[in-house]
Amino acid sequence: MAKHLDPRVIKTRSSLKDALINLMQQYKIENISVQKITETAHITRGTFYLHYKDKRDFIASAMTEILDDFFNAVMIDSTGRLPMITTSTQVTQLFSVNAAFSYIETEANMFNVLLNTQANGVFEYQLITRLTKALERFHDQLKSDFLEINVPENIQIAFIVSAYIGLVKNWLADGLIYTPHYMTSSIQKMTALISHDPQKLTFSDFFFTQADFVPHPAAN
Structure with a gap:
């Protein structure tokens, strides 16, 4: 059964995903830090870690989505x-x-x-x-x-x-x-x-x- 996500969660994840795509134009994935992602997405590190365990978890989730x-x-x-x-x-x-x-x-x-x-x-x-x-x-x-x-x-x-x-x-x-x-x-x-x-x-x-x-x- 599909989970119903809060619109704010969807917006946060979308912003982080857009930031990742933007950064991937300039850097290899291994050179993209959580700090770069959150700064580009204008989201705090605390918010990032509310949604993902770490960078690897985030990237895997983004690609799957x-x-x-x-x-x-x-x-x-x-x-x-x-x-x-x-x-x-x-x-x-x-x-x-x-x-x-x-x-x-x-x-x-x-x-x-x-x-x-x-x-x-x-x-x-x-x-x-x-x-x-x-x-x-x-x-x-x-x-x-x-x-x-x-x-x-x-x-x-x-x-x-x-x-x-x-x-x-x-x-x-x-x-x-x-x-x-x-x-x-x-x-x-x-x-x-x-x-x-x-x-x-x-x-x-x-x-x-x-x-x-x-x-x-x-x-x-």
């Missing part, structure tokens, strides 16, 4: 979106590419800092982990409908996760010169070139690329 918000916004259910499924009626979760690009566009500075300016790669590692686990669940739930290509699943997953995250990083580094709709349409065209049995699933089917996607109620 960012990823939770992102995945809550971009995951949609598979109802009517995987016509090749024949042996399972189970509803699974898909990753809406268009919703992801749109979300990242609205938080472009934050994502650019987290993905393109941090040598330590803390956020990117956690994003890779979350995507990897989501793809593993997708495969486990629909395994009997998957195309067998004689390549281990972990290699397939690593390949596609790296491709998508690399594309996002490049898009951010280029200054978002293409719209989310154009990026989604481009991915749709590229993945369509990969020929496979239309009656079978591949890991690319986890990434829903319908260009005129309308947000599903569950994603709001």
Whole structure:
């Protein structure tokens, strides 16, 4: 059950998170002190320690919150979106590419800092982990409908996760010169070139690329 947080707590945590992102543009995480964070957020150290045990606890919580918000916004259910499924009626979760690009566009500075300016790669590692686990669940739930290509699943997953995250990083580094709709349409065209049995699933089917996607109620 989701906890109801006091608006003042939400505001404090948001200010601290914004301060962290701001500081990460200038310093590596290991060089960012609690004092720098609280001064940037205009919050006392006492207030900081009311919410977090230490800097490590704060950073872990901040990264988790960012990823939770992102995945809550971009995951949609598979109802009517995987016509090749024949042996399972189970509803699974898909990753809406268009919703992801749109979300990242609205938080472009934050994502650019987290993905393109941090040598330590803390956020990117956690994003890779979350995507990897989501793809593993997708495969486990629909395994009997998957195309067998004689390549281990972990290699397939690593390949596609790296491709998508690399594309996002490049898009951010280029200054978002293409719209989310154009990026989604481009991915749709590229993945369509990969020929496979239309009656079978591949890991690319986890990434829903319908260009005129309308947000599903569950994603709001």
